Each structure stands twice: as structure tokens, then as C-alpha cells.
Amino acid sequence: MGNSQPRNASRSRRTQQWPQGAAELGATADHRREDEQQAEQQQEQEQANPRRAQLQAQAQAHQSQPDPAGEEEPPVQSQQVQQLSTWSLGSLSGGRLNWSFSGARNSFRHRNKATRKSLTSLHGSRRGKTQWHRPLTNSIFNSHFKESSRNDLYQIEHLVAKGAFGVVFKVCTKSDNSVCYALKVLKKSKLIEDNSVRQIKDEADIQKVCGHHPFIVKQIDLWQNRHNLHILSEYVPNGELFSKITHFSIDLVRLYVGEIALALDFLHNAGIIYRDAKPENILLTQQFHVKLTDFGLSKWLKLGANTRTMCGTFKYMAPEILCGEPYGHAVDWWALGVIACQMLTQKSPNIKRHLLRRRRESVEPEDGLSNAPSIAQINGCLQDSDGDSEDFLPEEVQDLAHEGRDVLRKLLTIEPRQRIRSVMALQRIALYKGYNLSAKQLLSLSPRDIIARDGIRIYEDRQFDQETSQCAINAFLDF
Numbered sequence: 001m002g003n004s005q006p007r008n009a010s011r012s013r014r015t016q017q018w019p020q021g022a023a024e025l026g027a028t029a030d031h032r033r034e035d036e037q038q039a040e041q042q043q044e045q046e047q048a049n050p051r052r053a054q055l056q057a058q059a060q061a062h063q064s065q066p067d068p069a070g071e072e073e074p075p076v077q078s079q080q081v082q083q084l085s086t087w088s089l090g091s092l093s094g095g096r097l098n099w100s101f102s103g104a105r106n107s108f109r110h111r112n113k114a115t116r117k118s119l120t121s122l123h124g125s126r127r128g129k130t131q132w133h134r135p136l137t138n139s140i141f142n143s144h145f146k147e148s149s150r151n152d153l154y155q156i157e158h159l160v161a162k163g164a165f166g167v168v169f170k171v172c173t174k175s176d177n178s179v180c181y182a183l184k185v186l187k188k189s190k191l192i193e194d195n196s197v198r199q200i201k202d203e204a205d206i207q208k209v210c211g212h213h214p215f216i217v218k219q220i221d222l223w224q225n226r227h228n229l230h231i232l233s234e235y236v237p238n239g240e241l242f243s244k245i246t247h248f249s250i251d252l253v254r255l256y257v258g259e260i261a262l263a264l265d266f267l268h269n270a271g272i273i274y275r276d277a278k279p280e281n282i283l284l285t286q287q288f289h290v291k292l293t294d295f296g297l298s299k300w301l302k303l304g305a306n307t308r309t310m311c312g313t314f315k316y317m318a319p320e321i322l323c324g325e326p327y328g329h330a331v332d333w334w335a336l337g338v339i340a341c342q343m344l345t346q347k348s349p350n351i352k353r354h355l356l357r358r359r360r361e362s363v364e365p366e367d368g369l370s371n372a373p374s375i376a377q378i379n380g381c382l383q384d385s386d387g388d389s390e391d392f393l394p395e396e397v398q399d400l401a402h403e404g405r406d407v408l409r410k411l412l413t414i415e416p417r418q419r420i421r422s423v424m425a426l427q428r429i430a431l432y433k434g435y436n437l438s439a440k441q442l443l444s445l446s447p448r449d450i451i452a453r454d455g456i457r458i459y460e461d462r463q464f465d466q467e468t469s470q471c472a473i474n475a476f477l478d479f
Helices: 004-017 020-025 029-046 050-064 074-092 100-127 136-141 190-191 197-210 250-269 330-345 352-361 367-371 375-381 395-399 402-413 423-427 439-444 447-453 466-478
Strands: 153-161 167-171 180-187 219-224 228-234 282-284 291-292
Touching: 029 250, 050 466, 136 167, 136 190, 136 219, 136 439, 167 228, 180 190, 190 197, 190 228, 197 219, 197 228, 250 291, 250 402, 250 423, 250 439, 282 447, 330 395, 330 402, 395 402
Parallel strands: none
Antiparallel strands: 153 167, 167 180, 180 228, 219 228, 282 291
């Protein structure tokens, strides 16, 4: 009896700390009814989830144990049941929610920290493969140029040519020095600065699509590094047309004009305008057949359509381009006529007088003349023949055979609609009378035999010494 008073006092103090509803719950009949309902729910849950039933059985066994002092402690009981119920709910969801309400905030903090750490390590492992770590210039050109460089597969032999945007090297594979290619290296910064990104992509597409033609240089591969673009093409060993041959017989002119015409006609039917036909872009193969190269000025243009961009080399530009007028595929046939004139007479036509007269006759400048070159430009670029002559063709044309004069006058016609504009029309002129103008027929002929028979001199290749080769290697590394 002496110990009952302190125990009752302690219980009364704990009871005062409980919520009013919880104190009354253990002393009323409602509490017993709730216990019966909980027992029924427990039986249902035991049938649905044995694990939860086991856990709740343990909780009730713990609840039924009396206080060591002989009295119940409802607060501790309520807290344990609450924690066990939470734990059971976590076990139903696969064991992922192993936290109690009392430690929920800390558990969330630790779980979020672990998640952030795992995501950070995941991003770190993929950091080198993400798109935004690559140079911006790679993204600009990666639709056409591979991002895996091939430079380590080739070694530089010598420098072939140098242009406005880059250089061309002769390269050989390191595994086999007998396998050679032409490698064109272009500076990305220069292309972007001159707004020529679309132009270089068109060049790559056109050469890739048309490279299977026997008179067009074939493209092998494309790639890029951080600063440069690389175009790998087949190597044409005998170089530019006029670097090997300066004088041509009528039979050799017939062969070469026919091969160039077949290449141009193929491009035109494919919806491409070449716009850069000149001897520097006509290469001679090992058998001395011709191949067209350098499609930097080419453009997708369907047959019969016009464009207005003024581009090309003055000496080979058609009158409609120089006058700033809309032009079509006929400009390529004019350029072929200029090349044929150079082969037959070693001179170029001079249309300076015609252009000046046309300017004087124009009282009010038309809108189409806004892109035309100035008179100073015309005077500076077209001075290959006598300016006082009414005929813009060289005087030496009068001494040619009928076939030679006829082909020049049919190709070098001022009016584009009257100019020869197809292989079919070229087949009808006197130069190709009784001649089968087809690729198979021309490839069956031997230019070397014609050169030897007509006594035409072939100029030897310039020998590249070790110093020159080293300069080319240094230029490739700097580019």
C-alpha cells in the first residue's frame, strides 16, 4: 500500500500529458468495440498478407504484456503500434519505405542525398559522350562530316594545290604506300566567316552522288576534327590538263571535248549546275582520260531553271553571268567552248567589246545588271585578244579546219538559247559526224596512242624533293 500512491501519482501525471480523447479511450466501452473491430480487420489482413499479420501479432503480444509495476502505459503502446503499422506499410511497398514518421524528415534528406550522388556519378561517367561538350563547329558540319578523324591513317606525300578555303595534299595509306588519295583540307573558320557552310555541304553531296561517273572524280570519305574539314577523293596522277599538254590535235580535242561534255550533261540531268569548268579542274588519269573535280561552286538546280549568283572565273564566265542576268545550265557549255578554243588556238575569246557595247545600248539599267562587273573589271580580266576586232573569237580561228570553227561557234554563242546545251546537240555537229559520243566508246579509245601518233609533247611531272615534302607535312599539321 505504501508503493501504490507514488505509482498512482505517476500514472496521473502521465495521463495529464495525454490528449483528452486518448485518456478516455482506454476507460470506455467504445475502446472495447474498437478492439473488436481491430481484431476482425486483423483476421482479414492475416488472410491477405501473412507477413503483416505476423508483425501485428507481435505488436499485440507486446501490448498485452503488463507494465512491470502492474499498470498499462498507453503512450508507449500507441507509439509502438504506430511505428509497427508504418513499418508494415513499408513492407507492402517492397521494402523501400523503411522509415518511421518520427524520422521521416531525416530519412528523406539522406535518401535525396544518395539519389543526387548516384545521378552525379552517372553524369560523370557519361560526361565525355554528351553533345554539348563537343565544339560548336562540329555540330554545324556533323550532318555530312564524321567526327572521328582519319588523319592518323595517312601520311603526306606532297602539296598538290592551294585554294581560297584550303589546300589539297597527295596522301598515302600508312599500311600500303602504293595506295594514294587526294585529301582536301578546309578551314572551318574560313567557311563560316564567308558564309559558305551550305556551299561545302552541297559540294560533298554532289561529289558523293555523281562520283560514280567515269569522267568525274570519286569521293572516298569525309571527316572533321576541331578546326578542319577533310574530303578524301581518288587521286588522279597526271594532274591538270594544261600542265601536261599545251598543244592539241583535232582528234585529241574531239576526244577531250566529248568526255567533258558527257560529264557536264550527266550533272545537268541530275539537277546540278557546275559553274567552274576550267583547265585547272580537269584532271588527267593514268591513261590520259579526263575527270572533273572541285564542286565548290556547283549548285542544285533543276534542268531549265535559272539562278542569279555571280561566281566563277572571269575568263570562263558566260556573257549572261557578266551582265548580271539570270542564267541556267548553258553557262557550262560556254565554258566548254572557251576550253576548246584554248586547246585549238592557245588563246581565249574576248567578249569585252560586246559587253561594252551592250552597256552603251542600255539607256536605263535593268534590275538584272545590278550584279554585273564594272568596266574596269572587264578591262582587267578580258584582254587575251585584239579589242578592236568585231569578232570576239581569236583570229587564229579562221585558220582552223571546218570542224574546229564549227564547234567553237556553236558553243560560243552569245544567246544562250541558240548555244549547244546537250550531248545530243553536240552529236549533230561536223566534229562528231560518224562518231559515237558515249562514255563506253570514248573509254575504249587510247589518248596515249593519239598523243604518240600526232607527236604531241607530254610535260613530265615536277619532282618533289625531301624539303618540299617536309614543307607539305608542316603545312598539313598547321592547317
